[in-house]
Amino acid sequence: MEPSCLSRLAPPTGRRVQKGWEVSGNSKLSLNSIPIEWPNSGEVLIRIKAAGVCGSDLAQLNETGIAPLNATSIFGLEIAGEIIAIGSGVELWAEGDRVCCLLSGGGFAEFCICPARYCLPIPNGFSWNEAAAIPMGITTGWVSLFEIGKLNAGNVVLVHGASGGVGHIMIQLAKAFNIRVIATCSSADRAEFCRSLGPDAVVCRDSQNFVDFALEFTGGAGVDVVVDMGYGTASMNMEALAPHGKLIQIAPSSVPASLDFRMLIDKQASIVGCSVRGLDAGVKACVAERLAADVWPLLSARRIVPRITTVLTMQQLPDAIAILAARGSMGKVVCAADA
Ligand SMILES: NC(=O)c1ccc[n+]([C@@H]2O[C@H](COP(=O)([O-])OP(=O)(O)OC[C@H]3O[C@@H](n4cnc5c(N)ncnc54)[C@H](OP(=O)(O)O)[C@@H]3O)[C@@H](O)[C@H]2O)c1
Structure with a gap:
């Protein structure tokens, strides 16, 4: 009433x-x-x-x-x-x-x-x-991985900022749906935290090149989706992607991001913005x-x-x-x- x-x-x-x-x-x-x-x-x-x-x-x-x-x-x-x-x-x-x-x-x-x-x-x-x-982590994870990324079991996603509020939920959500996860973070203690969440691999960006790792992990194929929280690695993200892969940007770059569009075109890749708030x-x-x-x-x-x-x-x-x-x-x- x-x-x-x-x-x-x-x-x-x-x-x-x-x-x-x-x-x-x-x-x-x-x-x-x-x-x-x-x-x-x-x-x-x-x-x-x-x-x-x-x-x-x-x-x-x-x-x-x-x-x-x-x-x-x-x-x-x-x-x-x-x-x-x-x-x-x-x-x-x-x-x-x-x-x-x-x-x-x-x-x-x-x-x-x-x-x-x-x-x-x-x-x-x-x-x-x-x-x-x-609510924020699970909704951002769902929209990125499934609504935009269209990932299925066995696909590979690379998640930056994986130790944060959104990233640590996204890792667990992806794993629950049998998606293979490479988590990146910036220090050894954060890497330890990320490992405890069950991803397939953790890359400490300060000491390891995540592009080399992603290519090796996928036998040279590249990952299906990169979820980036804006740390200015647009061209490296594109290098890590498989042909037809998607770069999902959930935050603006913290430094000016440059990208050679030839790589985008060659890979027929996409860059998609995600805003759950919007x-x-x-x-x-x-x-x-x-x-x-x-x-x-x-x-x-x-x-x-x-x-x-x-x-x-x-x-x-x-x-x-x-x-x-x-x-x-x-x-x-x-x-x-x-x-
Ligand atoms: N588009 C959307 O719908 C949406 C939704 C939610 C959040 N977001 C955005 O996603 C980002 C992460 O949100 P969150 O709640 O997970 O934040 P958070 O809990 O503060 O975590 C951010 C993570 O990003 C990493 N990071 C790397 N470089 C950074 C830098 N220069 N400054 C700060 N953190 C840095 C940190 O991990 P490492 O140092 O280990 O990398 C940190 O754990 C924010 O920018 C937020 O605005 C967007």
């Missing part, structure tokens, strides 16, 4: 305002009082229990990332929490349901609004922190359905497990972002709701 007109004046929390982190024009975060909204048709209102911290948050703060036009100014892209109110027409969920979801923004706050179709149940046995650590609403909902059917059982069976290396509170968000900026984390950093 539609909420009454009177209840629209008073959100179900009994409060009209909440604390949420906003970013100002000079790349500064500030904890502000913001309104608590009532869910519109097709939306749910969630009391946030934990929020994942993503490289995309850092990119947004540094203004190297691109936020969708209609995104809220409240920071935060992935959360886990409890539904406390539903808008009209929502049949999938009820008040009290425990969900996690990918947001266009609004996750570093006490409450957020999310389209009901983007919500996924908390996988069996997952804590709030674990559930908050998966996905069309219908596509995002469709991806959520696929994840529920094909990936959630793997999470519940703990065949894919987020590795959370740091848990801070929501108040400590600037510290969490600083950890990512200093490249001081492996796996995932999570901010738990303030008690």
